[in-house]
Amino acid sequence: MHVVATAGHVDHGKSTLVRVLTGVDPDRWDEEKRRGLTIDLGFAGTTLPSGRGVSLVDVPGHVRFLKNMLAGVGAVDTCLFVVAATEGWKPQSEEHLRILELLGVGQGLVALTKVALVDDDSRELARLEMADHLTGTFLAGAEVVDVDAPTGAGLGDLVAALDRLLEVTPIAVDRGRARLWIDRSFPARGSGTVVTGTLSGGALATGDDLLIIGPSAATPRAVRVRALQSLGTGHGRIGPGNRVAVNVTGVGHGDVGRGDALVQPGRWHATTMVDASLTVLAALGHPVSRRGAHVAYVGSGEHPVQLRVLGPSAVEPGTTGLVRLHLPAALPLLPGDRFVLRESGRSETVGGGEILDVAPVRRAVDARPDRSVDRVVDERGWVDTDDLERLTGERRPSTVGRWVVAPRLYAATVERLRHALLDAGGGGLDITHFDDRERTVLRSLDGVQVSEGRAWTAGHGDDLAGHPFVAALEADPFHPPSADGVDRAELRMLIQRGLVVERDGLWFAPAAVAEASRHVAELLRVHPGGITVSQVREALATSRKWAVPLLAHLDATGVTRRRGDLRIAGPRLPSAR
Ligand SMILES: Nc1nc2c(ncn2[C@@H]2O[C@H](COP(=O)(O)OP(=O)(O)OP(=O)(O)O)[C@@H](O)[C@H]2O)c(=O)[nH]1
Ligand SMILES: [Mg+2]
Numbered sequence: 001m002h003v004v005a006t007a008g009h010v011d012h013g014k015s016t017l018v019r020v021l022t023g024v025d026p027d028r029w030d031e032e033k034r035r036g037l038t039i040d041l042g043f044a045g046t047t048l049p050s051g052r053g054v055s056l057v058d059v060p061g062h063v064r065f066l067k068n069m070l071a072g073v074g075a076v077d078t079c080l081f082v083v084a085a086t087e088g089w090k091p092q093s094e095e096h097l098r099i100l101e102l103l104g105v106g107q108g109l110v111a112l113t114k115v116a117l118v119d120d121d122s123r124e125l126a127r128l129e130m131a132d133h134l135t136g137t138f139l140a141g142a143e144v145v146d147v148d149a150p151t152g153a154g155l156g157d158l159v160a161a162l163d164r165l166l167e168v169t170p171i172a173v174d175r176g177r178a179r180l181w182i183d184r185s186f187p188a189r190g191s192g193t194v195v196t197g198t199l200s201g202g203a204l205a206t207g208d209d210l211l212i213i214g215p216s217a218a219t220p221r222a223v224r225v226r227a228l229q230s231l232g233t234g235h236g237r238i239g240p241g242n243r244v245a246v247n248v249t250g251v252g253h254g255d256v257g258r259g260d261a262l263v264q265p266g267r268w269h270a271t272t273m274v275d276a277s278l279t280v281l282a283a284l285g286h287p288v289s290r291r292g293a294h295v296a297y298v299g300s301g302e303h304p305v306q307l308r309v310l311g312p313s314a315v316e317p318g319t320t321g322l323v324r325l326h327l328p329a330a331l332p333l334l335p336g337d338r339f340v341l342r343e344s345g346r347s348e349t350v351g352g353g354e355i356l357d358v359a360p361v362r363r364a365v366d367a368r369p370d371r372s373v374d375r376v377v378d379e380r381g382w383v384d385t386d387d388l389e390r391l392t393g394e395r396r397p398s399t400v401g402r403w404v405v406a407p408r409l410y411a412a413t414v415e416r417l418r419h420a421l422l423d424a425g426g427g428g429l430d431i432t433h434f435d436d437r438e439r440t441v442l443r444s445l446d447g448v449q450v451s452e453g454r455a456w457t458a459g460h461g462d463d464l465a466g467h468p469f470v471a472a473l474e475a476d477p478f479h480p481p482s483a484d485g486v487d488r489a490e491l492r493m494l495i496q497r498g499l500v501v502e503r504d505g506l507w508f509a510p511a512a513v514a515e516a517s518r519h520v521a522e523l524l525r526v527h528p529g530g531i532t533v534s535q536v537r538e539a540l541a542t543s544r545k546w547a548v549p550l551l552a553h554l555d556a557t558g559v560t561r562r563r564g565d566l567r568i569a570g571p572r573l574p575s576a577r
Pocket of ligand 2: 014015016037038058059060061
């Protein structure tokens with residue numbers, strides 16, 4: 001299935017072609033029919049002689065409705081470009097062509113319409129003039145078909161040419177990351193809301209839990225797919241590259257609209273700031289700077305943006321520069337998404353470009369965005385693999401744990417930790433204040449063991465962990481034996497390594513301390529004003545001999561704090577079980 005958008009100047013015959021190709025009048029509104037003018041997008045589909053399905057998005061040609069045209073072509077990559085032989089190349093022929101180019105539309109078919117109304121010389125002139133304008137654009141090599149709708153001339157050729165075009169047009173890629181830019185929303189006949197759009201990036205299925213993100217609301221809204229249709233037929237699942245009507249529950253039809261996106265949760269980064277390339281149209285009479293009321297067209301939406309040129313202060317006509325755009329509402333965007341920039345004051349198309357970074361970390365003066373994933377990793381140092389996929393659309397194997405790490409930073413971290421291990425010697429390295437990343441690196445290092453808040457290089461007394469004294473302490477945690485008979489040097493190592501806790505001449509297993517902390521936390525939950533030694537003694541089923549030093553240890557490590565005869569919560573009190 002393919003989606004093809006029409007394009008071309010007002011009154012040149014776009015809707016007429018859609019009607020004769022599909023049998024459906026894309027002009028849906030009374031006002032459109034009365035005025036013989038397309039105001040908003042129209043949709044129709046058909047099956048070509050080859051059996052190939054095609055959806056057509058019919059856009060208005062009148063300059064006043066350009067924003068509707070932009071909403072229709074944002075997710076489409078093939079066009080039916082229409083020029084009337086009677087009028088030849090006109091301003092919106094040019095503007096639509098530029099817009100399609102800026103949006104990265106890659107292929108199309110050209111229809112020269114109303115040919116029965118002109119003589120052969122005029123027709124030839126219109127053809128030559130058009131070829132001139134298409135030179136150097138993506139339509140330079142496109143087939144041009146002469147048609148006349150009322151007489152039916154050339155329509156068979158047009159259908160055949162469309163079939164040939166779609167045969168070589170790549171099918172939309174399924175990246176498992178569906179996004180539907182919404183162009184309409186209306187109440188569903190049963191209940192819920194219907195939203196329509198051109199689906200890209202992945203498939204949708206009934207029962208899917210999705211999010212609606214966009215300017216209609218400050219935060220994403222969760223919805224569920226109740227039913228799916230394409231070209232009026234219900235489906236359980238619809239792949240990318242289709243026009244889709246999605247019946248969703250969870251949002252009222254008035255609370256969602258054009259410019260919002262329907263996406264799979266967890267797969268998209270919603271952003272209000274992007275770095276992008278900006279190609280300024282050669283025909284623009286002035287450079288583009290931050291001055292001016294700029295409007296960016298992204299997906300199916302129109303968004304007033306704050307623009308800042310990165311590097312020099314302006315981008316000259318006919319050149320490409322880098323910009324940072326601030327959007328008024330978060331959108332689910334990815335590098336590679338295209339946009340068109342217009343100036344609302346002068347009502348002119350300024351240019352457009354490609355989004356390069358959806359979450360810039362560098363300040364505007366330092367930012368040098370490009371599409372490289374390595375740059376994103378370098379600028380962040382550490383990136384969670386899922387985050388990296390949301391930021392770039394690409395999944396990279398992790399460097400360590402769940403992170404992709406900038407190579408130089410990773411090497412430096414490994415070296416720093418190796419040195420620290422060496423310096424710590426046989427006693428091991430105290431890692432209680434290390435963060436998650438450092439611990440993960442330590443665990444990944446060859447010959448390094450990590451346990452009980454310490455890390456050490458294997459061979460440096462790692463046999464201590466199985467020491468009989470440790471086992472004896474663990475066997476009866478709240479009546480632990482004394483260290484009589486334990487080799488003093490070994491005992492010192494055990495304490496250094498954190499395998500034994502020493503307090504006031506008594507010894508405990510670290511597990512006993514942890515267990516005591518949990519009991520104390522539970523007691524303090526019931527008695528927030530404070531607890532006594534006897535309460536703790538009873539809770540641990542021990543005697544004062546061990547309860548007192550254990551509490552002293554908890555005081556010293558910040559689990560509890562002493563207030564007179566009572567213990568109250570300290571900053572490191574664990575949560576009660
Ligand atoms: N003789 C002749 N008339 C045509 C042809 N195509 C369209 N027309 C007429 O031209 C007028 C405009 O046609 P539309 O199809 O509405 O033009 P459009 O490009 O959709 O116009 P907008 O959507 O407003 O930009 C209508 O009156 C059509 O009947 C054609 O091939 N030959
Ligand atoms: Mg029309």
